[in-house]
Amino acid sequence: LPFDRHLSPQNVRKVVSEADGYQPHLIAPEQGYRRLIDSALNYFRGPAEASVDAVHFVLKELVRRSIGETQELKRFPTLQSEIAAAANEALERFRDDSKKTTMRLVEMESSYLTVDFFRKLPQDIERVGNPTAPSAADRYTEGHFRRIGSNVSSYVGMVSETLKNTIPKAVVHCQVKEAKRSLLDHFYAQLGKKEGKQLAQLLDEDPMLMERRQQCAKRLELYKSARDEIDSVSWTR
Structure with missing residues (x-):
């Protein structure tokens, strides 16, 4: 992910200046922080969707192999194709639900920041006696923007660790668990509504x-x- 370029002093200066507008910030560039964090967290959308698609591919392959290796179904090619189509349709629904859930997790982190993380930063600086703490004199120097980029990078790293735990859980819950529990439920319901002639057609009798x-x-x-x-x-x- 291009965090180095996104959090470079030049880009941080640009984002903070645009967020401040015509009136520079007084103490801390809160709007600049929010814009930097929001745009940085958007980079997690791609990997989150890729995780969902990867699990979807594995499940589809398992279904294909399972149906193909079931000897009893080979006698009924029409029924075999109907089961495969129903299973893939169900997996598509599970994937859509999983993507919605994982995107919500990313959006939650972006829409509500953990304020305590930033409240502890000045205390940590004072506790270690850091002489490079930002002042009004160096508020617009490169070092100031480097500190902002470093703080945002630390926060994004914390969110990354959280999403590493929550996104796999969401994927398993929405796709793997649902596939195990109700992969062919809709197919069974539709099958129960069919007449004798329709069932005979499925069996190629x-x-x-x-x-x-x-x-x-x-x-x-x-x-x-x-x-x-x-x-x-x-x-x-």
């Missing part, structure tokens, strides 16, 4: 074979009925 199977089922019912009658006559004797 030969019409003559289907008719013969139905005849066998009817004969089986007749045999069962005859057996029950024979049993009832035997008991009456």
Whole structure:
């Protein structure tokens, strides 16, 4: 990520000056800090989306291999393709939800800064007796803007560590866990609404074979009925 270029003294000076406008800041360039942090955190959007896409690719590959290696499904190519399409459609939904969640995590860090982090910075400087603490005289020197860039870099590093923990959790929760729990739930619901002819089409069943199977089922019912009658006559004797 191009943080070195983004937090260079030249760019920090430019951003702070633009944030100040016609009236320079009095104590600390708060608006400049906010702009620098907000634009720096935007760089996390790309890696967050890449994490979601990487997991999505792995899940799609697992589904493809699982369906392809299931011997029972090879007898029914239409059903096999329908299951694959339904699984991929579900994975797409999970990916969209995961992207929304990860983007919210990044936006949360950008919209609300951890103020205590910056409140501790002057105390730390005073505690170690740093003679280079910024004053009104050097407020617009390169050293001043370097300190601003360093502070922003430290804050972005802290946020980075937080997102390293939260984004994988969001990805697992929205994609991996959902795929394990409800990958084909929608497909099962749609399958339950299909009629006998539609189910037969999914199974690629030969019409003559289907008719013969139905005849066998009817004969089986007749045999069962005859057996029950024979049993009832035997008991009456």
